[in-house]
Ligand SMILES: Nc1ncnc2c1ncn2[C@@H]1O[C@H](COP(=O)(O)OP(=O)(O)OP(=O)(O)O)[C@@H](O)[C@H]1O
């Protein structure tokens with residue numbers, strides 16, 4: 001029925017190259033999370049500010065990021081901005097696209113976490129003589145972090161997987177990019193992509209596991 | 222001394238406090254009783270400046286609470302308040318709950334704050350619970366912790382807003398005992414409560430609130446046994 005012969009040896013020889021690619025993948029995912037987190041905090045503050053312009057901007061960001069394909073977001077960062085004369089390298093475009101997506105999801109996550117902390121907690125803090133900033137920093141924020149942590153971990157995993165969309169904008173140094181180039185040269189599609197899939201899987205699982213261990217130590221109540 | 226002069230307060234079109242006058246002297250225990258929505262909680266949150274007022278004034282040891290120049294964070298260190306529920310900071314242990322404000326607001330050292338916290342927690346009978354998280358404690362224990370947390374700031378005045386009404390009947394006693402102890406130690410307190418027996422026992426004066434008005438205020442024997450106001454009579458008849 002099948003007359004395909006597996007050539008695992010050839011594929012495995014490329015493993016070091018693929019692992020180098022995996023490092024780039026991790027790097028992009030991590031950077032995109034840091035940038036996304038910073039923007040998400042700003043968007044959350046915008047939405048809390050009561051300013052209609054800032055609030056509207058933040059809401060629009062969240063809506064677009066969460067309700068359009070991630071692929072389009074990355075395309076826009078590369079080809080879309082290119083139309084306006086802003087030329088981002090595949091690496092930067094991929095980073096921008098994923099950070100855009102992360103920021104939207106994380107901002108929504110933060111808003112939910114903030115809602116989950118009852119107003120009475122701030123009151124209790126204020127009534128002990130804390131300033132509103134102290135009450136936020138010492139009472140609300142630590143509780144928010146716990147609520148937001150696991151969804152943020154999921155977003156990190158999602159960011160890792162999203163990096164594979166970089167091949168569509170010419171990214172060739174991350175795991176998907178490296179794999180795609182190896183494939184184009186050898187046509188051992190199944191072998192290369194199977195190995196790449198295992199590497200993605202291991203990274204994603206490792207991140208989830210590390211987050212669980214961290215959460216268990218951090219949030220003990 | 223807490224001086225409340227002709228305080229009015231509305232939420233939108235609803236006038237919740239309609240000209241309240243009340244003076245509480247040092248060492249005095251005043252309890253406030255009254256029907257739901259009569260403005261009792263609102264008055265307490267106005268006293269420590271958590272809520273603004275529309276007119277009149279509230280003075281604490283001569284400092285006007287709602288004056289622009291008043292440092293509310295400083296003033297609140299003098300006035301402890303314990304609410305009906307949701308008082309505990311769930312992410313901190315019992316000891317950390319009580320130490321937090323002395324450390325961060327008063328700026329005390331770790332050692333000094335811990336010493337004070339342990340002392341206050343022992344005082345309310347929680348010496349064995351220092352390392353426990355609040356969600357591992359009963360509602361009564363959480364309320365006692367909240368009392369210790371307020372006391373750790375060495376307040377001159379304590380406000381209690383129905384601190385037992387969210388508790389199982391079994392647990393009410395231990396919290397009321399803590400309040401009795403404070404009263405006997407001479408703490409100046411305003412307690413909003415539904416516990417009539419407790420009010421009768423600890424109060425120097427009992428105030429009855431009705432629809433935003435302090436309809437009657439008198440020593441407990443008089444208010445409970447010979448109420449003057451028709452609404453007070455109705456309320457007491459309904460609760461007995
Ligand atoms: N933040 C608020 N915004 C709008 N209305 C409020 C607010 N807080 C209280 N009220 C209203 O003000 C009125 C008085 O409320 P308050 O909580 O002071 O009553 P209370 O005497 O403490 O009643 P209870 O015995 O039920 O606790 C109620 O009608 C309540 O709905």
Ligand SMILES: [Mg+2]
Pocket residue numbers: 261262263382383
């Ligand atoms: Mg109330």
